[in-house]
Amino acid sequence: MADTATLAQTTKPIPAHVPPEMVMEFRFQDDAEFQRDPYARFDALRARGRAIYTPFARGVGGTGGWVFTHAEDIRTIMQDPETFRSSGVRKTGQVIGDNWVLIPTDLDPPEHGKFRTLMNPIFSPKRMALLEERVRSLAVELIEKMKGRSSCEVIADFARPFPVGIFLEMLGLPADQIDRLVEIEETILHTPHHEQVNGIRALRDYLAVEIEARRKVPTDDLITFAINSQVDGRPANDDEVMGMCFMLFLGGLDTVTSTLSYVFHYLATNPDQQAKLRADLSLIPDAVEELIRTHAVVTTGRIATRDVTVGGVFIKAGDYISMPMGGASRDPAEFERPTEVIFERSPNRHSAFGYGPHRCIGSHLARRETVIALEEWLTRAPPFRLQPGAKISSTGSGVVSLNQVPIVWS
């Protein structure tokens, strides 16, 4: 789930309660080791101790704070929303002067539970089954478009338009809007701050028009669902409808694109593993689960509501905390040979989708999208490998992604 407005480099003096030996000048945005291999970087941070304190903010308007990388600590924090709040962590609506917040991710109990209950049916097995057909035909459409070619850039040609198409489908928006929304998404997530703000405004305006249209002519899509939803016995208000729709955009797009970037990179650089899946497609669901574990893309945040100690680290009320799921999901305390991709790993209770009440509501859809993408690629396209000489690096502080994945086939 994406943090918007993540590019500022805000600093703040180190608070007195932070032991000097825990301070490290770590910037998610431009740490060279992180860009080379974010997961190895998290492994190194974990090996250093229970947490570090960086003076650099991960998000715009944020401050420096703690970075925890041990699964046990991250679980403790995410399972205790009273002590570690989500509200105020992201400022998506605020940066354009609006009052809406991302729903349900920016809410704390008891409000969070009300909206989460309301939104759960969006991802019900029945709705997912209806969507599945469309997800598959979208994957096929994008792959078939590449017929006759012997190379592509996975992100631009597939991994970005694919989840955008699914979002359009879910919200009942016309498929021909795909380029427009890809452009808005790029602006929100991958440009300097002032442009990000323009992207947020553009999406808000886009959704506002659609919400207004559904108020006049209701349909059976998710915008109408959000408009008709009842909270505390009253209809959801405009800000709440906007918060829910915006969240589906931010939650479901970049996460899946980024996951696919690592999945395709892994298969392009591990031909034996690719061949293994081609030989037995029934391995794909477990392989996807394992690749989601080894390449958990989300780093989320919380703010402490009181003084508290976690893993022996004293945290003061108001302290900001970052938690890379990619740190937790490769913790040797929880997984044997944690850095290895073992398709048959069982059990595989990883943290890529988070823990506790905010655990990803779209995890089932995300898995299905990734499984379907691989099923269709591996049956429709010949074995692929990374383009020789390709310059690969990672970026992103809320959702980490490869910058490009150029592949070739013959």
Ligand code: HEM
């Ligand atoms: C591989 C892809 C995905 C990953 C790794 C992922 C990861 C996560 C994580 C770690 C959280 C917890 C954040 C926190 O506690 O602060 C989360 C929350 C959420 N995700 Fe996902 N996600 C993915 C795909 C999706 C999709 C496809 C959707 C919807 C279309 C979605 C919608 C959401 C929503 C709405 C929340 C907030 C839930 C709440 O606050 O109760 N995610 N996701």
